[in-house]
Amino acid sequence: MSTTQLLRTLTFVTGNKNKLAEVRASLDGVIDVIAVDIDLPELQGEPGSIAEEKCRMAAQQVNGPVIIEDTCLCFNALDGLPGPYIKWFLKKLGHDGLNRMLAGFEDKSAYALCTFAYCRGPNEQPILFEGRCPGRIVPARGPPNFGWDPIFEPTGYNETFAEMALATKLDISHRSRALTALKQYFAGQPMDH
Numbered sequence: 001m002s003t004t005q006l007l008r009t010l011t012f013v014t015g016n017k018n019k020l021a022e023v024r025a026s027l028d029g030v031i032d033v034i035a036v037d038i039d040l041p042e043l044q045g046e047p048g049s050i051a052e053e054k055c056r057m058a059a060q061q062v063n064g065p066v067i068i069e070d071t072c073l074c075f076n077a078l079d080g081l082p083g084p085y086i087k088w089f090l091k092k093l094g095h096d097g098l099n100r101m102l103a104g105f106e107d108k109s110a111y112a113l114c115t116f117a118y119c120r121g122p123n124e125q126p127i128l129f130e131g132r133c134p135g136r137i138v139p140a141r142g143p144p145n146f147g148w149d150p151i152f153e154p155t156g157y158n159e160t161f162a163e164m165a166l167a168t169k170l171d172i173s174h175r176s177r178a179l180t181a182l183k184q185y186f187a188g189q190p191m192d193h
């Protein structure tokens with residue numbers, strides 16, 4: 001009998017290399033990830049519906065099964081904003097500006113929210129997998145390699161995501177929690193689904 005285990009393959013549509021690296025590290029030996037870089041339009045709305053629509057468009061463009069991911073950074077003092085718009089807030093305001101947005105509030109707590117969506121093909125209903133990581137917004141600490149990692153300190157840790165070892169981030173992050181749900185789903189599916 002062959003000792004080689006056939007891995008399930010999933011096409012991940014993303015333009016973000018850091019996301020891709022983390023997803024590959026989390027799914028290593030479980031799911032083989034093929035990356036397709038298409039800049040998908042992202043609609044406004046609640047995180048779940050943004051992920052659903054992004055996934056429908058990805059499945060349409062790839063014309064086959066795909067996963068996508070959408071990440072939000074939600075400030076509790078602002079009722080969850082910037083949320084799905086964090087990319088543009090980060091781009092325009094930077095780490096300092098994001099901290100200054102909370103200057104008038106005692107409450108610096110926040111959560112990172114990651115939503116993966118899987119769609120079997122065009123016109124199929126996407127399935128969502130969500131992961132959250134609570135924490136707080138702090139002045140930037142650590143290497144500025146990935147988005148807002150330097151200003152997010154997860155609850156129970158004295159380090160920001162940027163300061164901690166990647167393995168620690170992958171243990172507790174919004175993304176790895178969502179991927180745990182995704183892995184559980186695929187573990188129960190036949191290989192051709």
Ligand SMILES: O=c1[nH]c(=O)c2ncn([C@@H]3O[C@H](COP(=O)(O)OP(=O)(O)OP(=O)(O)O)[C@@H](O)[C@H]3O)c2[nH]1
Nearest residue numbers: 013014015016069070071086087146147148149150
């Ligand atoms: O410090 C970070 N730690 C993370 O774990 C993380 N995950 C996402 N992000 C950033 O948050 C925005 C989400 O926007 P987003 O989900 O639309 O991503 P994106 O447009 O970069 O890629 P994609 O939509 O092609 O997959 C983008 O600015 C991402 O760079 C992170 N920053």
Ligand SMILES: [Mg+2]
Nearest residue numbers: 015040042087
């Ligand atoms: Mg995007």
